Amino acid sequence: MDHDPAIAKPARWRRAAGFGLVVCAVAGAGAVISTGIAHSGSAANDVPKIESVATTGAPGPTQVPVAAGMSDSDARKAEQIALQSSYVAKIAGGADLSVDPAETAPVTGVVEDPSFAGAGVIITFARAVEFPAGIPIFKDSSETGNDLPLADATQLSTDTGRLVTSVGVVVNLNSGDVIAVLPGAGSGGEAK
Amino acid sequence: VKAITTMRKVTALLASVGIGALIAALIASNPAGAATASSSTNLFVSFAGGDVLANYDHGTAANPNSRSGVDWTTTMFFKNNATVNKVKSVLGSSYSYTGSPAYAYLNDGSGAAWDADSGRKDLGGCNYIDDHMRIYADSDDRLYNTTDGYYVIASTHRDYWESSSNCGEYFGYSETTSADFRSYFVGQGYSCAANAVGIGNAEPLRYDGGGTHIWENDGNLHRCVIP
Numbered sequence: 001m002d003h004d005p006a007i008a009k010p011a012r013w014r015r016a017a018g019f020g021l022v023v024c025a026v027a028g029a030g031a032v033i034s035t036g037i038a039h040s041g042s043a044a045n046d047v048p049k050i051e052s053v054a055t056t057g058a059p060g061p062t063q064v065p066v067a068a069g070m071s072d073s074d075a076r077k078a079e080q081i082a083l084q085s086s087y088v089a090k091i092a093g094g095a096d097l098s099v100d101p102a103e104t105a106p107v108t109g110v111v112e113d114p115s116f117a118g119a120g121v122i123i124t125f126a127r128a129v130e131f132p133a134g135i136p137i138f139k140d141s142s143e144t145g146n147d148l149p150l151a152d153a154t155q156l157s158t159d160t161g162r163l164v165t166s167v168g169v170v171v172n173l174n175s176g177d178v179i180a181v182l183p184g185a186g187s188g189g190e191a192k
Numbered sequence: 193v194k195a196i197t198t199m200r201k202v203t204a205l206l207a208s209v210g211i212g213a214l215i216a217a218l219i220a221s222n223p224a225g226a227a228t229a230s231s232s233t234n235l236f237v238s239f240a241g242g243d244v245l246a247n248y249d250h251g252t253a254a255n256p257n258s259r260s261g262v263d264w265t266t267t268m269f270f271k272n273n274a275t276v277n278k279v280k281s282v283l284g285s286s287y288s289y290t291g292s293p294a295y296a297y298l299n300d301g302s303g304a305a306w307d308a309d310s311g312r313k314d315l316g317g318c319n320y321i322d323d324h325m326r327i328y329a330d331s332d333d334r335l336y337n338t339t340d341g342y343y344v345i346a347s348t349h350r351d352y353w354e355s356s357s358n359c360g361e362y363f364g365y366s367e368t369t370s371a372d373f374r375s376y377f378v379g380q381g382y383s384c385a386a387n388a389v390g391i392g393n394a395e396p397l398r399y400d401g402g403g404t405h406i407w408e409n410d411g412n413l414h415r416c417v418i419p
Binding site for chain 1: 408
């Protein structure tokens, strides 16, 4: 019947449509994978996709990987923004301070603005300093991330008398602004 | 006619698959939360005997294969004759507080299941930084394989100024926190080998969730023996 001219053209259209939808399906599936969803589903008995193998008899010690995902120039720019911030000067209150470049790393997880580029910078003080009022800090959030757009995610600190020897400074690389300060942040800071 | 009908069915099926995949992609690339945490590496590890263990715990018991909405890396491993309650008993009064629950997906051969745990932590609140460990096993409070005996796994992190009073809370540093806990167990007289087992969940330092969820993990478990 495909040889009937009256039917052949719709059949070609359907084949073309079918091919297009195959391409669409493949592209869609690829997009799912590329966004990090390894396997869809929500039932408790989903079979996990095993992506790495280790055995308890094969030690494999490694170091914490070096921060990735940002250029040296962006890292230095972020550190300059942090060091020149009036908030940091206010927190330091005259104490000497330093930056550990190994702890400068990208800010991720901001899905509201695809062009957003940010970084976190750790500043260490030569002595314990009191974290003052009037510094932007994050509002309450969940452990798995802040549900608020960044513009609404911060508030100004109050005078708590909290002593810190380090802070994290979250900066917006595009605007040059400090978004928030993390009292006590740093892998070497506030040791317990 | 039959061929055309078949083609229509196939076309309809492909259309539904393609549209479904595209919708899933859009949802995945634009979650409701504005700033969320996502894992960057392997979600599971295969252990001795083929046991399948979570490399991360999750904020909800919804999708074990979702990289978004994960909570913290698995950093500690208690073996020989461990149970969740035995480990918590060692943590004792030094870590007597609990937090909110998280969820790990596990299968030691007796069936895949989510386990929920609120963990143990030291004093937290608006003026404190606390170390928080969540410990996971399946329904009988322990996992088992012939190499390690009865074992459990745990995730670790720090809660900074955690409070419902907007004190500037944030969370992170799983590796540093696991070192604190390993030192505690060693101090209590337990054998704990540092970074003894590589499980492929290394997370370079990264200020995720817009800056409130700080990743830091070397991809190795501290291995403690619980008699």
